[in-house]
Amino acid sequence: MVIKYLGSKRRLVPVIGALAGASGARHALDLFTGTTRVAQELKRRGAHVTAVDLARYSEVFARCYVETDARGVDGVALDATLATLDALQGRAGYVTETFCHASRFFQPHNGERIDAIRDAIDQDHHDSPLYPVLLTSLLEAADRVDSTTGVQMAFVKQWSARSHQPLRLRAPDLIAGAGTTLRGDACELAPRLPSVDFAYLDPPYNQHRYDANYHIWETIVAWDRPEHYGVACKRVELRDPTRRSLFNSRPAMPGALRRVLAAVDAGVVVLSYNDESWIPFDELVEMCAGRGHVEVLAFDSKRYVGAQIGIHNPRGERVGTPGRLRNVEYLVVCGERSRVERTVAGADSAVPERVGTRGAEAR
Numbered sequence: 001m002v003i004k005y006l007g008s009k010r011r012l013v014p015v016i017g018a019l020a021g022a023s024g025a026r027h028a029l030d031l032f033t034g035t036t037r038v039a040q041e042l043k044r045r046g047a048h049v050t051a052v053d054l055a056r057y058s059e060v061f062a063r064c065y066v067e068t069d070a071r072g073v074d075g076v077a078l079d080a081t082l083a084t085l086d087a088l089q090g091r092a093g094y095v096t097e098t099f100c101h102a103s104r105f106f107q108p109h110n111g112e113r114i115d116a117i118r119d120a121i122d123q124d125h126h127d128s129p130l131y132p133v134l135l136t137s138l139l140e141a142a143d144r145v146d147s148t149t150g151v152q153m154a155f156v157k158q159w160s161a162r163s164h165q166p167l168r169l170r171a172p173d174l175i176a177g178a179g180t181t182l183r184g185d186a187c188e189l190a191p192r193l194p195s196v197d198f199a200y201l202d203p204p205y206n207q208h209r210y211d212a213n214y215h216i217w218e219t220i221v222a223w224d225r226p227e228h229y230g231v232a233c234k235r236v237e238l239r240d241p242t243r244r245s246l247f248n249s250r251p252a253m254p255g256a257l258r259r260v261l262a263a264v265d266a267g268v269v270v271l272s273y274n275d276e277s278w279i280p281f282d283e284l285v286e287m288c289a290g291r292g293h294v295e296v297l298a299f300d301s302k303r304y305v306g307a308q309i310g311i312h313n314p315r316g317e318r319v320g321t322p323g324r325l326r327n328v329e330y331l332v333v334c335g336e337r338s339r340v341e342r343t344v345a346g347a348d349s350a351v352p353e354r355v356g357t358r359g360a361e362a363r
């Protein structure tokens with residue numbers, strides 16, 4: 001799946017997978033699962049994964065990639081169903097009106113097909129175990145022919161090159177094994193989740209609202225023909241401030257993260273962090289230190305840079321600030337000291353260009 005998603009951890013997936021492997025994770029949690037890319041990797045490595053997110057579309061991806069066991073799916077029947085849906089004649093409906101004429105996210109020839117296919121999924125497959133698989137196939141197909149630069153807050157002035165292509169359904173790459181999907185607020189769910197060996201946390205760290213950035217996927221999943229507003233024809237519910245994630249509120253976000261970090265029942269926690277965050281790096285490390293020992297891995301767009309930016313020297317003394325480089329992403333690993341050390345050491349081969357020690361006892 002190569003879906004476009006803000007903050008997707010595509011590049012870091014092998015490292016996070018290696019950390020989970022080195023920690024010996026048999027039960028894992030992906031608490032802000034988004035596209036489920038990380039959850040998929042953890043599942044591929046044999047862990048039972050619980051995937052959590054607030055977004056409706058993310059729940060569909062998780063029911064497809066995390067919860068569905070590929071061994072229980074008849075691939076031939078799935079291909080035949082997708083071929084039937086793909087062959088449906090387009091028929092103008094909500095998507096065509098709203099996202100092809102009132103706004104210009106899809107060309108009408110594709111919008112009409114999205115309308116027809118989505119109606120058929122609802123009518124003929126609503127109670128089928130394949131429902132999330134078919135819907136995922138449609139979301140991914142729509143994503144390949146949209147006319148955006150990635151997020152759905154705006155469309156490009158001239159039709160994008162890919163929007164001229166006909167929408168095509170493909171079978172998602174399902175993974176063998178069991179898993180669990182939960183849709184809900186991490187702050188409420190975290191204290192009630194089962195105990196896991198390994199938890200990965202990738203919350204939004206700033207104002208980027210995922211339900212607004214991906215409102216078209218929300219609408220295709222909910223299929224509720226909502227009233228809309230603005231040039232991008234967003235769902236009216238997005239105006240309701242009570243629906244906003246605490247992670248998109250500058251004053252509320254640090255407290256929410258602190259509570260979630262304290263509540264998760266996990267042997268090792270790996271937290272993603274980047275230099276566009278509202279939380280200062282030191283504060284984040286201090287929060288993580290509540291769970292024990294902390295180690296930090298830093299990556300720029302090409303390689304591991306932890307030692308170069310010198311977050312900490314081998315004695316754990318602070319020797320530099322991470323804010324100096326742009327587009328640096330961090331993985332903060334925390335938990336009981338021996339487990340964290342074993343996890344980071346064991347994952348070393350997956351860390352591109354390992355440079356020196358970056359271990360640090362949090363102050």
Ligand SMILES: C[S@@+](CC[C@H](N)C(=O)[O-])C[C@H]1O[C@@H](n2cnc3c(N)ncnc32)[C@H](O)[C@@H]1O
Pocket residue numbers: 005006007008009010031032033034035036037038052053054055058184185186187202203204210211245246247
């Ligand atoms: C940075 S993205 C995660 C990206 C993901 N790791 C990936 O690779 O696709 C953050 C995710 O947090 C979700 N989210 C925002 N607020 C949330 C909350 N309060 N509880 C659970 N999930 C939330 C968003 O829907 C979004 O998918």
